[in-house]
Amino acid sequence: MNEPIDLISHAALRELRSFTRRTGQPTDGAQLDLAPMEHVQEIEIDEEHVTITYNETIAFRYNANEVTHKEWSYKYNEDPEFVKAVASVIDLARKHLRDLPDNVACPPGCAECCSGYEPFVSRTDVQRIADHFAIPYDQAFKSYVVPRNSADGFVVGYLRKVSEDASDQCVFLKGNASGRHFCGIYEARPHDCRVFTPIGCDDVDKSLRHDRKFVPGSPFGPKHPPSLPKKTRRARRRR
Ligand code: SF4
Ligand code: SF4
Numbered sequence: 001m002n003e004p005i006d007l008i009s010h011a012a013l014r015e016l017r018s019f020t021r022r023t024g025q026p027t028d029g030a031q032l033d034l035a036p037m038e039h040v041q042e043i044e045i046d047e048e049h050v051t052i053t054y055n056e057t058i059a060f061r062y063n064a065n066e067v068t069h070k071e072w073s074y075k076y077n078e079d080p081e082f083v084k085a086v087a088s089v090i091d092l093a094r095k096h097l098r099d100l101p102d103n104v105a106c107p108p109g110c111a112e113c114c115s116g117y118e119p120f121v122s123r124t125d126v127q128r129i130a131d132h133f134a135i136p137y138d139q140a141f142k143s144y145v146v147p148r149n150s151a152d153g154f155v156v157g158y159l160r161k162v163s164e165d166a167s168d169q170c171v172f173l174k175g176n177a178s179g180r181h182f183c184g185i186y187e188a189r190p191h192d193c194r195v196f197t198p199i200g201c202d203d204v205d206k207s208l209r210h211d212r213k214f215v216p217g218s219p220f221g222p223k224h225p226p227s228l229p230k231k232t233r234r235a236r237r238r239r
Contacts, residue, residue: 104204109180112203114170118158119192121145126156132188144171159190 044051121129123137130140141147145157161168169176172184183189198204 104198104201104206106198106201107203107205109175109178109182110203111173111175111181111183113196113198113201114173114181114183114193115161116167117170117196118161118166119170119190119196120148120155120158121190121192122154123156125190125192128188129185129190132185 126141126145127137129144130137133140135143141156144160146160147157148155150156160171162171162173172189173181174184175181183193
């Protein structure tokens with residue numbers, strides 16, 4: 001029978017239990033972010049060795065992760081087959097990285113990803129949307145956010161869809177009738193939407209020149225922006 005490998009060290013488990021004792025909050029290993037590969041600084045490979053150097057350690061706690069700067073290395077030297085397999089995976093990854101187009105752009109008005117994708121929002125995102133419409137935070141939250149708790153409290157929910165169907169369009173996606181979509185709150189869109197990358201998407205325009213830097217155009221929007229409701233206009237003038 002295979003023995004399960006516990007990824008949480010005994011010391012970390014002791015810390016979790018002590019956190020529960022001190023605070024009364026339940027701790028659940030499944031909710032912890034155990035992704036040390038995010039902090040890989042260097043991977044060195046030769047014919048016999050794979051050495052992975054991490055540039056920081058993180059004390060994983062329920063609700064808060066403490067980063068302590070310390071370097072450490074794992075050496076995988078005992079298993080030549082493993083070393084060979086890792087080397088070929090990394091070679092493949094390098095090849096794909098070389099093949100990745102530098103210059104890609106979304107065809108104007110595409111916005112396929114504004115359906116099916118659920119942008120998570122933080123308090124700051126909700127406040128930005130509230131400010132955009134000049135309404136109170138609670139109103140923006142109630143109108144546009146599906147609440148969802150996160151272990152660290154940072155994410156407070158995700159943006160509503162136009163229906164209960166999670167694969168439906170984002171409540172802020174405009175231009176449905178023309179088929180040329182645009183974000184109705186572009187300047188105030190959540191961080192998740194700001195950092196969304198089109199690289200890897202099958203719908204992008206890959207025909208852009210690769211021999212010089214591509215300057216992104218201005219955000220796609222309606223020719224004649226819809227006028228704001230009177231209440232919002234008044235609130236803006238007062239600022
Ligand atoms: S990332 Fe892809 S789906 Fe989203 S707008 Fe760009 S091309 Fe369209
Ligand atoms: S907020 Fe804007 S960019 Fe983000 S999913 Fe909705 S329509 Fe798309």
